[in-house]
Amino acid sequence: MKIHQIKFKDKSNEYTICLGNNILGILAKKIKLICPKTKKIAIIVDKKVPNAFKRQIKKKLRKYNTFFYTFSANEKTKSLKSVNFYLDKLLSKNFNRSDLVISIGGGITGDVVSFIASIYKRGINFINIPTTLLAQVDSAIGGKTGVNTDYGKNLIGSFYQPKLVIIDTSFLKSLPKKEIICGYAEILKHSIIQDKNFFYWLKENTQNIFNRRSKYLISAIRKSCKIKLYFVNKDVHEKNLRMKLNFGHTFAHAIEVQSKYSKNISHGDAVLSGMILEARLSYIKKICNYKTVKEIENIYKNNGLLYSIKNISKISAINKLIPYLKHDKKNDDDDINFILLKKIGKTTEPNSSKIKLNSLKKYSKLIAQY
Numbered sequence: 001m002k003i004h005q006i007k008f009k010d011k012s013n014e015y016t017i018c019l020g021n022n023i024l025g026i027l028a029k030k031i032k033l034i035c036p037k038t039k040k041i042a043i044i045v046d047k048k049v050p051n052a053f054k055r056q057i058k059k060k061l062r063k064y065n066t067f068f069y070t071f072s073a074n075e076k077t078k079s080l081k082s083v084n085f086y087l088d089k090l091l092s093k094n095f096n097r098s099d100l101v102i103s104i105g106g107g108i109t110g111d112v113v114s115f116i117a118s119i120y121k122r123g124i125n126f127i128n129i130p131t132t133l134l135a136q137v138d139s140a141i142g143g144k145t146g147v148n149t150d151y152g153k154n155l156i157g158s159f160y161q162p163k164l165v166i167i168d169t170s171f172l173k174s175l176p177k178k179e180i181i182c183g184y185a186e187i188l189k190h191s192i193i194q195d196k197n198f199f200y201w202l203k204e205n206t207q208n209i210f211n212r213r214s215k216y217l218i219s220a221i222r223k224s225c226k227i228k229l230y231f232v233n234k235d236v237h238e239k240n241l242r243m244k245l246n247f248g249h250t251f252a253h254a255i256e257v258q259s260k261y262s263k264n265i266s267h268g269d270a271v272l273s274g275m276i277l278e279a280r281l282s283y284i285k286k287i288c289n290y291k292t293v294k295e296i297e298n299i300y301k302n303n304g305l306l307y308s309i310k311n312i313s314k315i316s317a318i319n320k321l322i323p324y325l326k327h328d329k330k331n332d333d334d335d336i337n338f339i340l341l342k343k344i345g346k347t348t349e350p351n352s353s354k355i356k357l358n359s360l361k362k363y364s365k366l367i368a369q370y
Helices: 024-034 051-060 080-092 109-121 135-138 168-176 177-194 196-210 214-234 241-246 250-259 266-283 290-302 314-325 357-369
Strands: 003-007 014-020 039-044 065-071 100-105 125-131 143-148 152-159 164-168 342-343
Touching: 003 214, 014 051, 014 214, 024 051, 024 125, 024 164, 039 080, 039 109, 039 314, 051 065, 065 080, 065 109, 080 109, 080 143, 109 125, 109 135, 109 143, 109 152, 125 135, 135 177, 135 214, 143 266, 152 241, 152 250, 152 357, 164 168, 168 214, 177 196, 177 214, 177 241, 177 266, 196 214, 214 241, 241 250, 250 266, 250 314, 266 342, 314 357
Parallel strands: 014 164, 039 065, 039 100, 100 125, 125 164
Antiparallel strands: 003 014, 143 152
16 A cells, blocks of 8 residues: 655645555544544545445544534535534534544535634644545645635635645545546646646546546646645745636636536536636637647547537627626736636736736637637
8 A cells, every 4th residue: 555645834834645545544543643632523524425435434533532424515505504504513512622623525525624624713623535536636735715605606715724635546436437527627727737748648648547547546646736736835825826726717617606506517517618718718818829729629629528618619608607707716806817828837927817807708709719
């Protein structure tokens, strides 16, 4: 059992990301090391996680006073109502700050539970065990927490680092392919914004990832985590450089909000759509060349991902998204703060590609005609 370790460290926090296959056995030992005063553990589990994993974790933590709570994870339950429900559970059991909260689930579960941990008595120990590829390469890394509102995604939240992240690829075996694609969208984004060699590796190995071959999954996850941590370590609170991780997400979040978080549109599908829209916008603005956009579209074409841009390649569809762009978290004035693409591996700097809403209506026609 090989365990890869990736370190996060800033001025006030440090933790380890442990990555491997079938590595849940390390959990109890790690808790004893990093949370030596813990007596009670609240484990909030996505209801989709197979019971076999729950039994395994319960057995490993039998020396602790454990409380298991189920969470029905979706964009609509990613809410303050859910947060209040679980805060009440912790308060009723008189959890102390030296105790521990563990999230077991996908990105939504992790975002909600980490937010709960960040505000419970101003901060309780937190461990994240992401169970989807999306969470393993994105939301479990970097300390961003949050819930949704009717105005947009993740508009209420905080920054809060875990004590430990355990990425066990054995969770991925039970997931449908659409969930793997969802995580792959973020992996692809990481390569596009930072590492052209990784992008060309993905051109050759995407199908190995979709087929869940452990060697390729671990390589892709490890590389993605390192790319994300590169930005996080330099800009923990997303004031500047870290915004580059939002390439594709300005449109993606608008797609999700406009569809009222429909189950028919996953976050990964929205990101795949958003990256194409923002790559085309980059070309229209003469920031990147035609070849760059085609390279991205070809990786979609060669791996059966073109469906993700079918419904948003019309002027009317793009125009419907525009009103939702103004609530994007990157905005600090009335203009839309895009991260645009210069070439594979390099984006524009944050705050350098602002576009007025009225101008976007003009560009939407060009994007659709691309």
